[in-house]
Every structure is written in structure tokens, then in C-alpha cells.
Amino acid sequence: MTFQVESQYIVISNAAEVIAIRRIAKEMAQDIGFDEREREEISLVVSELASNIIKYAQRGVITLTPVCSEQREGLMIEAEDDGKGFNEYTAMQDGVSTSGTLGMGLGAVNRLMDEFDILAREDRTGTRIVCKRWLHDNSNHGQQCPFEFGVFSRPKPNETANGDSFIIKNIRGATLVGVIDGVGHGELANHAANAARQYVERHCESPLLDIFRGVDRACSSTRGVVMALAVFDWTQSTFCFASVGNIEVKVFNDNREKSKFIVRRGIVGKHAPQPMITENKWQHGDMLALHSDGISTHWHWHDFSYYASHPAQVIAEQIYNVTQKDHDDATIVIVK
Ligand SMILES: [Mn+2]
Incomplete structure (x- = not known):
């Protein structure tokens, strides 16, 4: 099947926008066919990335795109900010964020998504994170790790x-x-x-x-x-x-x-x-x-x-x- 759904993006600069992008992510994930636990994980990731934007750059954009590739379907999440970018020294740790508050951490984002890339923006004025979660036909058979x-x-x-x-x-x-x-x-x-x-x-x-x-x-x-x-x-x-x-x-x-x-x-x-x-x-x-x-x-x-x-x-x-x-x-x- 091919998706007719288009990308949706929200400029993130306050808590209400974090909640809004979280809701859109859940709806999009449901349309794609992710189960409840997967939708929850996707919404956690979106919320972490959006909160990071506010913490480190004050302002940025989250874009959600349904994707189709090699007969797989999934969701692509892009987070782009125009700040100095975060310090990878601590950002990859679970549970620790550079502003000192307890966050989920990009380490957890990395684990919850199937693909994860941190890119410096070409002009080096910000950070771009691109991650994807694929729909697996038999995702772990409901087993817990x-x-x-x-x-x-x-x-x-x-x-x-x-x-x-x-x-x-x-x-x-x-x-x-x-x-x-x-x-x-x-x-x-x-x-x-x-x-x-x-x-x-x-x-x-x-x-x-x-x-x-x-x-x-x-x-x-x-x-x-x-x-x-x-x-x-x-x-x-x-x-x-x-x-x-x-x-x-x-x-x-x-x-x-x-x-x-x-x-x-x-x-x-x-x-x-x-x-x-x-x-x-x-x-x-x-x-x-x-x-x-x-x-x-x-x-x-x-x-x-x-x-x-x-x-x-x-x-x-x-x-x-x-x-x-x-x-x-x-x-x-x-x-x-
Ligand atoms: Mn070495």
C-alpha cells in the first residue's frame, strides 16, 4: 500500500506545542498501524525531542512523516533546532540531560527507534535529529524484553x-x-x-x-x-x-x-x-x-x-x- 498522508510539522517553542505534536504523533502512529505500546513509545520519543528543543534552543520544528520503503511502513520523526545543539557528552546517557534535569535521554530515543541519526546542520547553527520507527509485522509477539x-x-x-x-x-x-x-x-x-x-x-x-x-x-x-x-x-x-x-x-x-x-x-x-x-x-x-x-x-x-x-x-x-x-x-x- 502507499500512503496518501502527508507530513505534518509544528513549530515548537512552548509546552502546549509539545502536547500538540505528541497528539499528532499518536494519531499518525495509529493510522499507520502501530499497537498501543508502540504508539506510547513513539509519543515518548516525540515528546523527548520536542522538550529538548525548548531546553537547548528555545525554538525548533518537529516534522512527522509516514514512510514506506522496501515493503516496510513506518514513521519518520525529524527534530530540527536553530540553537547551539546539545552536548553529546551527556546527551546520549539515559536519564541525564545537559540542562541537569532528569530526562529520558537520547540513549532511550535511540533504543526505541529503529533508525537514529544526529546531524549537525550544514551551517553548524543547530542540530537535526532524524529517526524512524518501522512497523514490524510480528513485533516481538507481545513478549517483554x-x-x-x-x-x-x-x-x-x-x-x-x-x-x-x-x-x-x-x-x-x-x-x-x-x-x-x-x-x-x-x-x-x-x-x-x-x-x-x-x-x-x-x-x-x-x-x-x-x-x-x-x-x-x-x-x-x-x-x-x-x-x-x-x-x-x-x-x-x-x-x-x-x-x-x-x-x-x-x-x-x-x-x-x-x-x-x-x-x-x-x-x-x-x-x-x-x-x-x-x-x-x-x-x-x-x-x-x-x-x-x-x-x-x-x-x-x-x-x-x-x-x-x-x-x-x-x-x-x-x-x-x-x-x-x-x-x-x-x-x-x-x-x-
Ligand atoms: Mn578508542
Whole structure:
């Protein structure tokens, strides 16, 4: 089918306009065929993006467009502001926003949407966020994701571009989690990491080996990246893992560090070797940490086990605070 519905946009500068765009998003999502929970998530995303505009730029525009591509239907949300843009240093954290108030965070927006891009406006006077949510014919069969995620990512101090990236994405009863580190730091590392993340997001349902092969192609004209990906099956109590290059991976339970993983050396984008795909057991109480080399590998879970019952976000931030190195971009993802 093709949509006859056109884009709708609202200039956002006050709370009433946030409520208005939220209502339009819900109606549009219903017309497209999203279920109630999905409509709620879409409306949360729209509301977060609109509130961000008011907080950081006072004024901007949210545009909603029904989209159709490769037999998929979905909704595209664009948020554009003419302010200075927000500081990515903290904006990607869940639950923390740069103005210091407790927001949902762009990390959550990233997770709730199937595609997510932050672009600086050409004239560098503002920020443009483009995200899409696709209608899945059997979206997760009504199952709830049994995992909890925490993530912290920031560029090297005094850099504006983050050369690290991460991905947390639910796909039909499984969750794909990954950390990507573009070689070096700064703009060029950011460019490489974004190319890799975009490829992974668009092919997240492909086998891990194919994703690595595709990222190697997608990053061939960049500096390249190191990358680790894990796919958690919601019902099987297992996860598949694959990694090329030095992304640290640890799995622990109580005071024990569990598995050792096989990690191939190399740079994805520079004819990296194929990663070894391993299938690993996931038991009750297990936790997984993935982090880039902006975080020291010399840490032990027993130094943080006090936080075991805390939210994954708190654990990610605690480990970051203690182990971060200030000469590189730093990213950590926790799954529990
Ligand atoms: Mn690094």
C-alpha cells in the first residue's frame, strides 16, 4: 500500500506545542498501524525531542512523516533546532540531560527507534535529529524484553565528536547489543563509527557474520573500527558473541568473572578477518559489560559488586567513573 498522508510539522517553542505534536504523533502512529505500546513509545520519543528543543534552543520544528520503503511502513520523526545543539557528552546517557534535569535521554530515543541519526546542520547553527520507527509485522509477539541495559558514552575530553558508538536494538524476541570504536578519535573516528553503526542498525536482523562482512565494506573508505556485537535471545538463555579488535568483554555473576571470549585482531573496514561466533550460556544473575579502550581493562567485578542490585545504568556509570582514561573516547554498555 502507499500512503496518501502527508507530513505534518509544528513549530515548537512552548509546552502546549509539545502536547500538540505528541497528539499528532499518536494519531499518525495509529493510522499507520502501530499497537498501543508502540504508539506510547513513539509519543515518548516525540515528546523527548520536542522538550529538548525548548531546553537547548528555545525554538525548533518537529516534522512527522509516514514512510514506506522496501515493503516496510513506518514513521519518520525529524527534530530540527536553530540553537547551539546539545552536548553529546551527556546527551546520549539515559536519564541525564545537559540542562541537569532528569530526562529520558537520547540513549532511550535511540533504543526505541529503529533508525537514529544526529546531524549537525550544514551551517553548524543547530542540530537535526532524524529517526524512524518501522512497523514490524510480528513485533516481538507481545513478549517483554527480559534484559536491562545501561550505557555511557562520551568523546575524548575537549573533542566534540565522539569516535565511539553503541547499539542496543530489539528485534523479534532478541536484542542486539554492540560497542563500536572508530580508529583514533575526533571527526574521522566519528565518521567511521557512524558508518558502522548505521550499517548494523539497517541490517540488525542479518546473521552476525554477514553484519561484520557488511561493516567491513561500509567502512572501507573510513579509518575503520573495532567492534563487538552480542545477540541475546529472550527465551533461549543464550547469547551469541562476535568481536574484532580491542573491545573489552566481561561476563560476571556474583563475584566471579565467567567466560573468556575469542577476539580476532584486526580493523573492520580494512579487510578484517572473520570473527569467531560463539554461543554462550546466559544464567540468572549474569551481567555483561562491553567497553571501548577509553575505559581501562584492569577492573574487577568484585570492586563493583556492591552495585549488583542497582540499575544497569548506575553500574555503567560507576565503572566508567572509576576506570575511564582521559586520552580517548569512552563507551560502556551493561546488560543484566
Ligand atoms: Mn578508542
